Amino acid sequence: MKKLILALIAGAAALSASAQTTSPKAYVGVGVNFADRNYASPAGATNLDDDGYRASGKIFGGYEFDNMWGMEAGYTDFRKSNSSYTLNGTRSSVSNDGHAWYLAAKATAPVNDQFNVFGKLGVTQVKYNQGLVSDDKTGAYAALGAEYKVNQNVSFTAEYERYGKSNDFGPKPNTWTLAAKYSF
Secondary structure, three states: OHHHHHHHHHHHHHHHHHHOOOOOEEEEEEEEEEEEOOOOOOOOOEEEEEOOEEEEEEEEEEEEOOOOEEEEEEEEEOOOEEEEEEEOOEEEEEEEEEEEEEEEEEEEEEOOOOEEEEEEEEEEEEEEEEOOEEEEEEEEEEEEEEEEEOOOOEEEEEEEEEEOOOOOOOOOOEEEEEEEEEEO
8 A cells, every 4th residue: 555655656647747747838829809899878778789709909028937826917909899879769879998907816737738728817908999988997808718829938818707897888898819929
């Protein structure tokens, strides 16, 4: 029994050591982010017309301490979007713009040599503008995703991100992102 326990401990140590063999790497990336632009219409409004899902840009960079742990920071521009509706016979329109910064810890689980899954958890600063009204909030940032490595430097990612809590206006905080990443 003692030999089995020692063998299990030695095996776990060997696996842990092999998982840590990658040297630390810095990386940068660009992505396309899709946020939902469907608005809640005012009570009694009809003929609601909004932008739905709309693409925007994202840039990010980070540092991988080893195969499992890292840090990432990024900026997402939610772009300008428009919505219009009819209320009491009068046609009205609303437009807004927004962006977000985030800083997050990143945990990665390798599936095989080319494919990883990851999760990120951190803090975000989100700003939305609608005409003369502005909303600036700090909240929790979280993401789940997958990464496909083309080679040791280039990879593609797909992830679901959450930028804080829902706002009264502007894009929803839930986004889908497709990105390219370069490690050096």
